[in-house]
Amino acid sequence: MNNEEYGVTPIVSEEEAIAYFHSVGRAEVKRQLDALSAEADARLAECFDRGGFWSLPGYTSFDFLTPQEKALRHKLQLALMLCIDEPAEAKARIAARLAQRRGRATKAALVLSIDQEMVMA
DSSP states (O other), X not given: OOXXXXXXXXXXXXXXXXXXXXXXXXXXXXXXXXHXXXXXXXXXXXXXXXXXXXXXXXXXXXXXXXXXXXXXXXHHHHHHHHHOOHHHHHHHHHHHHHHHHHHHHHHHHHHHHHHHHHHHO
């Protein structure tokens, strides 16, 4: 018997997750993760609508994923963590905004100095 017969999700290596990310791309990984989350949320809502598990604390949408879906979710999250450096991306966006502001400020100062030269002339 293998692990999947017992409902245990197979281990996904970092190399597999990185290769998957590079093969399908960032947008597809995020789309798949969002789709899994939406499906799990729908299953949880359906269970509550039928009156099941309402008295048992601690149930989340994650509990309504199949072992294969849990393995895929793990691979997708691992791929995002290993392939995306969100702090560096945020720093780059901030630096670009600051540069853009500085550029506007420089242009405004240039226009002001030209206007002042025209008034003095």
